[in-house]
Amino acid sequence: MAAPxxxxxxxxxxxxxxxxxxxxxxxxxxxxxxxxxxxxxACDDPFHNNYSTAILESPCMGGRxxxxxxxxxxxxxxxxxxxxxxxxxxxxxGCALDSGTLTTxxxxxxxxxxxxxxxxxxxxxxxxxxxxxADACNGSHPKDVESLLLSIAxxxxxxxx
Numbered sequence: 001m002a003a004p005x006x007x008x009x010x011x012x013x014x015x016x017x018x019x020x021x022x023x024x025x026x027x028x029x030x031x032x033x034x035x036x037x038x039x040x041x042a043c044d045d046p047f048h049n050n051y052s053t054a055i056l057e058s059p060c061m062g063g064r065x066x067x068x069x070x071x072x073x074x075x076x077x078x079x080x081x082x083x084x085x086x087x088x089x090x091x092x093x094g095c096a097l098d099s100g101t102l103t104t105x106x107x108x109x110x111x112x113x114x115x116x117x118x119x120x121x122x123x124x125x126x127x128x129x130x131x132x133x134a135d136a137c138n139g140s141h142p143k144d145v146e147s148l149l150l151s152i153a154x155x156x157x158x159x160x161x
Contacts, residue, residue: 027059027072029135030095037088044091045080056136060095073097076138079119081126090124093138 033043033055042048042055061070073095082089114127131137 029058030060030076031093032057035091075132078138081124084123
């Protein structure tokens with residue numbers, strides 16, 4: 001078998017670099033679960049990826065302010081804290097989408113919030129965190145495919161010289 005020519009390596013390099021800019025879709029996959037007072041260990045922190053297929057929603061769909069139905073989610077969220085009235089813990093993982101308003105304070109997915117907030121008709125002391133950088137980012141982090149493709153492209157570039 002003949003060694004690849006520099007033209008073949010260059011073509012592979014260009015193809016791999018183009019793949020870095022291809023995104024699978026406009027919807028994010030998120031873990032969806034609820035754990036009250038540790039009742040659902042697969043949902044609680046520290047999060048272990050042991051039962052992820054049972055609680056991973058792909059694609060994750062969420063409601064939008066002022067609209068009926070479900071829409072493709074743009075972020076994963078996690079609520080973790082304890083109820084003020086009895087001290088029981090709560091962990092909620094799910095998905096949400098930006099409703100398009102102009103201010104950050106009305107969009108929970110634009111920044112994380114910690115302190116006291118109202119959830120399920122009760123006050124909770126804890127944090128609401130959001131992420132949109134990768135599928136299933138409200139659990140453990142998957143391997144970074146873009147880094148792998150970039151590494152292969154750089155390896156091909158180095159062998160072409």
